[in-house]
Amino acid sequence: xxxxxxxxxxxxxxxxxxxxxxxxxxxxxxxxxxxxxxxxxxxxxxxxxxxxxxxxxxxxxxxxxxxxxxxxxxxxxxxxxxxxxxxxxxxxxxxxxxxxxxxxxxxxxxxxxxxxxxxxxxxxxxxxxxxxxxxxxxxxxxxxxxxxxxxxxxxxxxxxxxxxxxxxxxxxxxxxx
Amino acid sequence: xxxxxxxxxxxxxxxxxxxxxxxxxxxxxxxxxxxxxxxxxxxxxxxxxxxxxxxxxxxxxxxxxxxxxxxxxxxxxxxxxxxxxxxxxxxxxxxxxxxxxxxxxxxxxxxxxxxxxxxxxxxxxxxxxxxxxxxxxxxxxxxxxxxxxxxxxxxxxxxxxxxxxxxxxxxxxxxxxxxxxxxxxxxxxxxxxxxxxxxxxxxxxxxxxxxxxxxxxxxxxxxxxxxxxxxxxxxxxxxxxxxxxxxxxxxxxxxxxxxxxxxxxxxxxxxxxxxxxxxxxxxxxxxxxxxxxxxxxxxxxxxxxxxxxxxxx
Ligand code: SF4
Ligand code: SF4
Numbered sequence: 001x002x003x004x005x006x007x008x009x010x011x012x013x014x015x016x017x018x019x020x021x022x023x024x025x026x027x028x029x030x031x032x033x034x035x036x037x038x039x040x041x042x043x044x045x046x047x048x049x050x051x052x053x054x055x056x057x058x059x060x061x062x063x064x065x066x067x068x069x070x071x072x073x074x075x076x077x078x079x080x081x082x083x084x085x086x087x088x089x090x091x092x093x094x095x096x097x098x099x100x101x102x103x104x105x106x107x108x109x110x111x112x113x114x115x116x117x118x119x120x121x122x123x124x125x126x127x128x129x130x131x132x133x134x135x136x137x138x139x140x141x142x143x144x145x146x147x148x149x150x151x152x153x154x155x156x157x158x159x160x161x162x163x164x165x166x167x168x169x170x171x172x173x174x175x176x177x
Numbered sequence: 178x179x180x181x182x183x184x185x186x187x188x189x190x191x192x193x194x195x196x197x198x199x200x201x202x203x204x205x206x207x208x209x210x211x212x213x214x215x216x217x218x219x220x221x222x223x224x225x226x227x228x229x230x231x232x233x234x235x236x237x238x239x240x241x242x243x244x245x246x247x248x249x250x251x252x253x254x255x256x257x258x259x260x261x262x263x264x265x266x267x268x269x270x271x272x273x274x275x276x277x278x279x280x281x282x283x284x285x286x287x288x289x290x291x292x293x294x295x296x297x298x299x300x301x302x303x304x305x306x307x308x309x310x311x312x313x314x315x316x317x318x319x320x321x322x323x324x325x326x327x328x329x330x331x332x333x334x335x336x337x338x339x340x341x342x343x344x345x346x347x348x349x350x351x352x353x354x355x356x357x358x359x360x361x362x363x364x365x366x367x368x369x370x371x372x373x374x375x376x377x378x379x380x381x382x383x384x385x386x387x388x389x390x391x392x393x394x395x396x397x398x399x400x401x402x403x404x405x406x407x408x409x410x411x412x413x414x415x416x417x418x419x420x421x422x423x424x425x426x427x428x429x430x431x432x433x434x435x436x437x438x439x440x441x442x443x444x445x446x447x448x449x450x451x452x453x454x455x456x457x458x459x460x461x462x463x464x465x466x467x468x469x470x471x472x473x474x475x476x477x478x479x480x481x482x483x484x485x486x487x488x489x490x
Contacts, residue, residue, distance in 0.1 A: 016186065031190065032189050032190070033187055033188065036186045036187035036188075037186040038183060038186065038187075039183070039185075040183050041180075041181070041184075042180070042182075044180060055185075055187070064349075064350060067274045067275065068274070068276070068277065069277075070267055070270065070272055070275040070277035070278035071263075071267060071269075071270050071278075072272065073266070088266050089263065090261070090263045090266050091258045091260030091261065091263075092257070092258055093198040093199060093257070094276075094277045094349075096198045097196070097198060097199065097351065097352060097484065098348075098349050098350070099351055100350070100351035100487070100488045102192050102193070102196060104192075105189035105190070105191070106191060106259050109260075110259040110260035110261070111259075112260075163490050164488045164490050167350065167351065167488055
């Protein structure tokens with residue numbers, strides 16, 4: 001089992017629905033976000049291109065946040081989802097400085113927080129909240145090890161990229177181009 | 178040229194717009210760790226060379242400060258923790274891949290050893306000193322007999338501690354400016370230099386003063402050499418490393434770094450020390466204050482610049 005997410009940059013309209021769904025589902029403290037929208041404009045006027053991406057923790061298979069955590073609070077859970085155990089986290093912030101995607105933040109209660117791929121929903125066979133609400137069906141969540149999963153099929157037929165692959169973290173969030 | 182404009186909706190405090198999760202606590206902790214390591218290395222080394230009577234400040238007096246320095250360092254580290262009530266979790270785990278973890282463990286072992294080391298010299302520096310209890314006297318006597326072994330262990334652990342103050346940062350691949358293997362040796366050398374300067378300042382004899390001034394001149398030269406290499410390494414690296422170096426070569430950190438760390442913290446004090454060695458009169462306090470301030474500035478600037486440097490996407 002290797003959970004992963006694909007975001008279709010051709011379908012994402014940047015409506016922020018995923019962001020709001022995450023905040024509601026996970027009780028994300030006001031003023032913080034576990035997922036967010038990035039808009040990238042490339043080119044020289046008038047020849048411009050726009051890419052909209054819904055971004056979050058990449059649940060890296062070679063996660064520096066897990067490596068540098070001195071207490072094992074940051075760990076790999078079932079299916080390769082990267083989680084933080086609140087009661088083991090001392091708030092040293094080593095994981096924050098080691099994440100090239102800046103995906104983590106300090107929860108007002110002191111421990112470190114970030115996207116969990118909605119592990120509590122995935123456990124029950126549901127999709128992460130952001131995936132469920134996306135009005136354009138721009139997001140696909142599933143198991144990369146299952147060749148019949150929607151995500152495996154999408155990645156087999158579409159061009160895709162991941163973010164900063166050169167950092168060597170082996171991210172599990174992909175962007176369909 | 179193809180331009181890229183990135184607009185991000187993320188707005189997490191201390192993360193956006195620039196990472197700033199480590200404030201003054203971590204650089205202070207790194208400075209005190211490096212200074213403690215330097216003091217212990219000199220004291221233990223000159224004990225092994227049997228020069229304790231010739232170099233009393235270096236061998237016997239300076240280690241007195243170490244338990245306090247480490248104590249303040251640890252308090253500073255605790256102040257940085259945002260979930261401090263769980264701090265004990267540090268000591269229920271050993272994680273070899275995490276520099277924070279082995280730093281914590283090294284300090285765990287070195288702190289009691291440094292106290293034992295101070296105890297060994299107490300009767301030498303305070304002739305009236307009385308340990309009161311016979312059991313304590315027996316232990317101290319035993320420790321004194323083990324002095325050489327203890328010195329060897331201390332040198333080894335102190336080198337690890339001194340290097341760790343830099344490696345803690347260089348292990349973070351995500352921050353291009355820190356991602357260089359030079360930080361470990363650079364911070365170790367700089368910790369040694371600060372302690373040599375302090376020893377030279379406090380020493381009462383010409384022999385000790387001159388020896389440690391000479392050692393310091395050598396250490397500062399090595400530091401300057403390593404700083405040049407740090408930038409050469411970055412400039413020969415990938416685009417993100419080049420951009421990280423450029424923060425110091427025309428960017429935001431240029432003036433503070435070259436003025437306070439290199440100019441006032443290394444070049445000026447080393448010139449003054451050289452004049453001192455030529456028997457020119459230099460107020461002894463001047464180089465030591467400059468060196469300590471430069472040492473602190475180095476850590477503050479490196480910790481801050483690392484967090485300002487990042488991969489681009
Ligand atoms: S994106 Fe960052 S926080 Fe998430 S697994 Fe990778 S390194 Fe860890
Ligand atoms: S802040 Fe918490 S999760 Fe992050 S490295 Fe430290 S102990 Fe681990």
